[in-house]
Amino acid sequence: MERRKIAIVGWTLIWGGLFIFGYLGWQLLGTDVLNARVQAEAAETLDRHLEVAAEEPVVVEVVEEEAEGEEGSEVEHFQEAPPTEDEGFARISVPSLDLEAVVFEGVSSATLAKGPGHMPGTPIPGQPGNSVISGHRTTYGRPFYDFDLLAAGDRIEVETSIGLHVYEVRESFVVAPTDVWVTDNKSGAWLTLTTCHPRFSARERLIISAELVEGPNLEYVQFLDQLPTPA
Secondary structure, three states: OHHHHHHHHHHHHHHHHHHHHHHHHHHHHHHHHHHHHHHHHHHHHHHHHHHHHHHOOOOEEEEEEOOOOOOOEEEEEEOOOOOOOOOEEEEEEEHHHOEEEEEEEOOOHHHHOOOOEEOOOOOOOOOOEEEEEEOOOOOOOOOOOOHHHOOOOOEEEEEEOOEEEEEEEEEEEEEOOOOHHHHOOOOOEEEEEEEEEOOOOOOEEEEEEEEEEEOOOHHHHHHHHHOOOOO
16 A cells, blocks of 8 residues: 555656646747748738838928028928737848847737737837837747847847837846836837746846947938927
8 A cells, every 4th residue: 555655755756847847848949930930921911011111101201300500401200100919010130149029019928929919008119119029038939048148239120111220238137126217208210129038937127228320211300309398
């Protein structure tokens, strides 16, 4: 009887260990396989969307820029309609990390399982303000896995229906999950990327802050920065 109990406990531990290792393997590798399929399909859909968008007229707001003692000139603001929930609407590329991924609208668990997610309520990349994108670091394709390697000056490119927007990393830092101030709006045009830190943990958040340096709206953003601050 005693041997039978020992055998039962032993097999329970063995099967329990196999289940745990199997689950971890699925989380680390199985979800990557699923994500690769989703991303491949989303990339094809996005390519078709961008081709169609290139043939359609872009909504442009013309703003009169006036300088003291000089003749006024016009500044164009290339506008873009907000994407729908769960829509793959942009492509993010980080040349230094060999990263390219489709960005979806939303930051729910289901959306982030497909790829990086744009936080609703923040500007679309390429528009004035602080655009926020979050992504996984260890599962579901781990798009932001190497983000701790990014350094000041590294380029981050985001393509949307109005063109290519190029950002340069200004700084990276770690915050608590409750430090939601990193998503606050700010002057200029910024891209804030968030992911878990350290790897395999959600204890903290790694933040990458990048500033727009090229793109259709760069001149418009610079124009807004020159306007006097309301009293």
